[in-house]
Amino acid sequence: MTQHIFCIIGKKKAGKTTFLEKLVPELQKLGLTVGAVKHDAHTFEMDVKGKDSWRLKQAGAETVVVSSPERVAMIQSVDRERSLEELAETLLADKDVVLAEGYFNSDQPKIEVFRQEAHDHPLCGRNNQQSKKLIAMVSNQSVAVDVPKFGLDDASEVAVHIARKYYGWVYSGMWATHD
Template identity: 35%
Template sequence: MKSAIPILGFSAYSGTGKTTLLRQLIPLLKARGLRISVIKHAHHHFELDFPGKDSYELRKAGADQTVICTTTRMALITEFDAPSAEPDLQQIIDMLDTRRVDMVLVEGYKDIHFPKIELHRATLDKPFLYQNDPSVIALACDDSPPEGIKIPVLDINDVETIANFIYTDFYSAA
């Protein structure tokens, strides 16, 4: 991934708590003075607005792109003709205004190689990802890590320690 600012992913199987962890990490990173951008990959259809709102009606009338803008927020909605038109992660990163943020956190895209923290919960009984992904820079888990692991191991339930790792070992080192 090419970017003017650091990009850090959170990789895990569904149900591990990626969004929950990010919701807890963002305020801690912001308290350290970081401006954060988040990219979340979804495997399902979503709506940002709803019937009866002008932006929704303009989109449903056939607009290929719709920008909704107020004094405090802006959203760009792009319609794709086919699922294959979904932009790749690099294209999404290129759309960001990196002058407004210090770091990009990415939820998902576990099959793409860029620095990421793997989240692992023993109760899900899923294999570790780091063993086949050299771009995993740390493992956050709730059980004992495998013997011989060569990357930092963090307690997935210790959000402060994870935030410190991100700020000190990843962001400041970038």
């Protein structure tokens, strides 16, 4: 199955993470494997000061991997920010769907989450929806865009939209891929 990347975009406090929390299990219910990437425009620390992995990184290790029976985490120094496509190809190659929070300027298809309580207008409208590759709008308000519109609680419908549009899936009592 071909991997597809979708960027979940929206302004700060629009509800992107909340929507992603709903969308991930809905895609999994359809049998798709899902990976996620969170974009952070700032430097961040994932490790806890004083823990062994933090100490090894502070000692100069360029890459530190923490492994347990249930998880693997990697902290790696990089000379440049990796593109979304590079991250998907190298770290998430085994996933059918990669959901990226952010990456407004990437060339990947986008789903915008918009709540009018948080902002006056969405990032995408009719003037830029094609150039930004907007494929859906998730909102509690009517938004002037020419793409499918979904409510904030319609994650299952968004998952179906993705399965139909990007995987050619059809529904006739049960989901099946269309080959």
